[in-house]
Amino acid sequence: MGQLETADVVVIGGGVIGLTIARALALRGVRNVVLVERANLGAEASFAAAGMLAPQAEADYADGFFDLCCQSRDMYPTFAAALREETGIDSELDQTGTLYVALTEQDQREIDHRYDWQVRAGLSIQKLGPIDAQALESCISQNLSGALKFPNDIQIENRRLLNALVAANEKLGVRLMTGTTVGSIRSDRGRIEGAETSRGFISTGTVVVSGGAWSSFIKVLDSPIPRIEPVRGQMVCFGSSQSRPCIARHVIYSRRGYLVPRLDGRVLAGSTTEQAGFNKVVTASGVHSILSNALEISQRISDLPLVGVWAGLRPRAQDSWPVLGPSGEIQGLVFATGHYRNGILLAPITGKLIVDAIVDNVVLPDPAFGPDRFANVRVNR
Ligand SMILES: Cc1cc2nc3c(=O)[nH]c(=O)nc-3n(C[C@H](O)[C@H](O)[C@H](O)COP(=O)(O)OP(=O)(O)OC[C@H]3O[C@@H](n4cnc5c(N)ncnc54)[C@H](O)[C@@H]3O)c2cc1C
Incomplete structure (x- = not known):
């Protein structure tokens, strides 16, 4: 199949994570963002969720993961208000507790x-x-x-949130390609070249893997990727x-x-x-x-x-923690997956950390979330 187009960044997956990252990239001035979704936007785990933003209710101790969850929860009032401003859609953030x-x-x-x-x-x-x-x-x-x-443990109507994220991306000019599957990510000498999709090749220097539970099916030539189940x-x-x-x-x-x-x-x-x-x-x-x-x-x-x-x-x-940030092996390959039970909660902080890494080369605050922590236990299906 021939070349479809070029992009500054290709985001794989149109769940809450991919949509949040694509919007955040566009808001930060990245012009040509393409989000590729296998089926329909916001129709998988993000649609099925309960929308609880409740890190304290389940925590028995504080660690890096708890801190990340609390930070993201505390971003929600601003995040939901900004989305409402951008789109007119109220995500029904309910702060009753x-x-x-x-x-x-x-x-x-x-x-x-x-x-x-x-x-x-x-x-x-x-x-x-x-x-x-x-x-x-x-x-x-x-x-x-x-x-x-x-x-402070609150909730949001996650399906309305997804609608707002889709509308925000459309307004910002993000190209949303539905019904299109990324089969593999191509790299050459340690750098990303592009994404091979069911509709052709998209040339790009940066690919974000946010395919939720299906992330490990994406082949990354020259490099195994973390196992997500x-x-x-x-x-x-x-x-x-x-x-x-x-x-x-x-x-x-x-x-x-x-x-x-x-x-x-x-x-x-x-x-x-x-x-x-x-x-x-x-x-x-x-x-x-x-x-x-x-x-x-x-x-x-x-x-x-x-x-x-x-x-x-x-x-x-494997360790139930999210997989966040750039690969240490392939330049331009970035992960935002494995959010397990907390993907709605962690969406705002994930968007911020991933965009900081892509646009400003900011190193993730905690290497415990990085993709290279699975160096010996990764798969390449
Ligand atoms: C019953 C239930 C209750 C939950 N409750 C909560 C809760 O209260 N609070 C909370 O924070 N979290 C909750 N979660 C967890 C939360 O739903 C997930 O962590 C989150 O939705 C993950 O988002 P995602 O974008 O990574 O994945 P998804 O929403 O699954 O999106 C991934 C997308 O990627 C697409 N995709 C995959 N591979 C490819 C490919 N190769 N090419 C193109 N597209 C691809 C898929 O089609 C899909 O649309 C719950 C989950 C469930 C199931």
């Missing part, structure tokens, strides 16, 4: 520990007894022994009932599941964590476990109409 409930003795021990370390670390967190927690959210089960409130997550969605518009305002977490109330009255319940290859089906056992964990949090969902189920594939690297 997150409650983490204890429904068993083991849960209570866990939240006590979480409270202690986060208070010592100076993080924003509140401990609530059952009466105070139920005063905040009356739908929570009577079996509640206590709860933590994380005022799919981890299936199923979701159940309830509609609002006529008499009670929404059962809760906060995101409500337990150790086993979560409820995410949307501003339009829907409630999402999640999720599963399954090794099922690239099979995105919804299963009876997946829905069963989500429903029983959701009912444990609140019996009130039993009255709600069930309006949807779906599944998505989270992209996971």
Whole structure:
């Protein structure tokens, strides 16, 4: 196949990560950005997600990953406001906060520990007894022994966010090529030459690999790339009932599941964590476990109409940390993948770090996220 065109940067993958990077490149003045998407924009893991931006709720200690997540969460008000300004689309960033409930003795021990370390670390967190927690959210089960409130752990309507990102890219003149697959990335003597797509070759000096769970299928000639594996997550969605518009305002977490109330009255319940290859089906056992964990949090969902189920594939690297930044082996090859359970949360910081690396040659703050950490355990399919 012949040459299709040339680009300053080719971004592979139109999920939240690729779209955020493409927009950030265009905003930073990179003129000719081409984003190549195999199927439809924002239709995979980023569409399936719950949109929680909640690093504190699940963390038992602080490390580089926790810091990265908190930094990205704190970028969200500005990120969402800028997207709204650029596109007129409101991504429904909901800053009500997150409650983490204890429904068993083991849960209570866990939240006590979480409270202690986060208070010592100076993080924003509140401990609530059952009466105070139920005063905040009356739908929570009577079996509640206590709860933590994380005022800064928030949520966004990820599907609206994706619409806003697509519109922002269109306005900025990013070329969005859908229905086009990148099969391989070509390099010569340690430098990127371009991307071989199903519609022809795109000549470029810089390629960003942000293909989510499918990233390892992209062949990089002369260099293996980190192994990224799919981890299936199923979701159940309830509609609002006529008499009670929404059962809760906060995101409500337990150790086993979560409820995410949307501003339009829907409630999402999640999720599963399954090794099922690239099979995105919804299963009876997946829905069963989500429903029983959701009912444990609140019996009130039993009255709600069930309006949807779906599944998505989270992209996971071997150590479950994201793979971010330039390859040390091939100049112009940049990775932004492996965001696993936190790709919506990590989108703003990923956009910033990747664009800083491409445009200003800024070295990533923490080499623990770099692609070269897998030097001995990478694949080239
Ligand atoms: C049920 C569930 C709940 C979740 N909840 C949350 C949450 O609450 N908060 C949170 O932060 N994260 C959450 N996540 C995780 C989050 O969804 C992912 O980390 C994130 O969406 C990954 O974004 P991505 O852009 O890397 O991948 P994707 O959204 O999967 O996008 C990758 C894109 O690349 C395209 N592509 C792949 N290979 C090629 C190729 N060779 N050529 C062209 N295109 C290609 C694909 O078609 C796809 O569109 C959840 C995930 C699931 C499944």
